[in-house]
Amino acid sequence: MRVLVTGAAGFYGSNFVNVLLGDDKVESIVGLDSYMHAEDFPIDPFNIIEDKNAFAKKFTLLKQDYRNLTAKTIDNLNVDAIVHYAALVSIPESMDKPLEYFDVNEYGVFKLTQELLKSKTQPFLVFASSPEVYGDPVYVPMDVNHSTRPKSTYAVTKLAGESHIKVMYLWYKYPICVIRNFNTYGENQSSTYRGYPAVVPAFITRALLNEPIVVHNDGKQTRDLTYVKDAVRAYAEAIHRKNSVNGMTLNIGTGIDTSIKELAEKIKKLTNSKSKIIFEKGRPADLPRLVADIKLTTEVLGWAPKFTLEQGLETAIAWYRKVLPQLQTAVGKRQ
Numbered sequence: 001m002r003v004l005v006t007g008a009a010g011f012y013g014s015n016f017v018n019v020l021l022g023d024d025k026v027e028s029i030v031g032l033d034s035y036m037h038a039e040d041f042p043i044d045p046f047n048i049i050e051d052k053n054a055f056a057k058k059f060t061l062l063k064q065d066y067r068n069l070t071a072k073t074i075d076n077l078n079v080d081a082i083v084h085y086a087a088l089v090s091i092p093e094s095m096d097k098p099l100e101y102f103d104v105n106e107y108g109v110f111k112l113t114q115e116l117l118k119s120k121t122q123p124f125l126v127f128a129s130s131p132e133v134y135g136d137p138v139y140v141p142m143d144v145n146h147s148t149r150p151k152s153t154y155a156v157t158k159l160a161g162e163s164h165i166k167v168m169y170l171w172y173k174y175p176i177c178v179i180r181n182f183n184t185y186g187e188n189q190s191s192t193y194r195g196y197p198a199v200v201p202a203f204i205t206r207a208l209l210n211e212p213i214v215v216h217n218d219g220k221q222t223r224d225l226t227y228v229k230d231a232v233r234a235y236a237e238a239i240h241r242k243n244s245v246n247g248m249t250l251n252i253g254t255g256i257d258t259s260i261k262e263l264a265e266k267i268k269k270l271t272n273s274k275s276k277i278i279f280e281k282g283r284p285a286d287l288p289r290l291v292a293d294i295k296l297t298t299e300v301l302g303w304a305p306k307f308t309l310e311q312g313l314e315t316a317i318a319w320y321r322k323v324l325p326q327l328q329t330a331v332g333k334r335q
């Protein structure tokens with residue numbers, strides 16, 4: 001099998017490439033990325049690759065914008081599956097730069113669907129979506145039939161992306177699968193992200209530098225924190241089980257939620273940090289709770305997370321500790 005991974009130099013993408021390199025059923029991987037993070041993430045995104053030999057033999061990098069992919073270039077790549085991770089991923093940034101988010105996350109996905117429909121090879125498309133599409137929980141854990149009432153531009157663009165992709169399946173029987181990843185953390189996640197870092201890398205780097213850890217509001221809001229190695233394993237299962245997952249939407253998470261306050265305390269303890277935990281007013285439409293129902297995913301993918309939060313955090317912390325001197329120039333730029 002040949003696989004195209006968009007956003008391959010990003011957090012999910014690079015970890016997914018790492019897993020695919022050890023997969024005997026995958027003969028080659030094309031990684032596509034615009035490298036929009038180059039300044040913000042001042043280290044080689046492929047620093048986490050375990051099998052350097054396989055990387056040299058099986059992996060090709062295309063530095064380009066995924067929005068320029070055409071039916072012809074897709075056919076020339078001749079891949080069996082595309083895993084689409086390339087996106088802008090910050091909720092608050094999407095409120096400050098809505099047009100950019102619309103363009104990359106929604107219009108870009110729409111364009112990709114049109115090119116794929118015109119292609120001769122018609123590769124299986126797996127789309128990385130987000131639980132942010134659910135909005136405030138009506139019940140927990142949230143299964144994939146939970147109502148979708150997005151509360152941010154990011155969430156709207158992800159839901160729209162899902163919808164454009166589902167139309168391909170519903171109207172044309174084009175093979176697709178949508179995967180909603182609950183909050184993922186681990187090696188290679190940017191600790192600055194264009195000035196809008198995700199919570200886990202922000203807390204870890206602050207803790208390692210003994211700087212204050214800033215918790216929004218009272219910190220009682222919860223998230224289902226999933227370790228990246230577990231998450232990308234689910235994607236690897238999905239590309240091999242096209243017939244079982246075709247047309248489906250799946251959740252990836254652990255089914256366990258943790259409050260942001262508890263997360264800050266855990267990270268402080270695991271890093272042996274002197275940081276103070278401080279509370280500040282947060283964003284107005286923050287979701288109070290996100291926790292995944294993963295029964296369907298386990299049933300169709302035979303997948304379940306293996307790492308506990310402590311195990312995942314310890315491994316991630318060890319990585320941030322190692323790369324901190326390199327990351328520090330970017331850490332300094334964080335607001």
Ligand SMILES: NC(=O)c1ccc[n+]([C@@H]2O[C@H](COP(=O)([O-])OP(=O)(O)OC[C@H]3O[C@@H](n4cnc5c(N)ncnc54)[C@H](O)[C@@H]3O)[C@@H](O)[C@H]2O)c1
Pocket residue numbers: 006007008009010011012013032033034035036037064065066067084085086087088089104108128129130131158180181182183184185189190
């Ligand atoms: N990390 C999470 O917790 C999480 C949760 C839910 C959903 N997701 C989704 O998973 C996917 C991957 O997220 P991530 O955390 O790895 O983000 P990331 O920012 O680390 O990776 C995204 C990559 O896409 C690239 N990219 C952005 N726009 C591009 C474009 N137009 N053309 C080509 N490349 C482009 C970036 O350079 C980056 O390397 C996204 O679609 C995101 O919405 C992530």
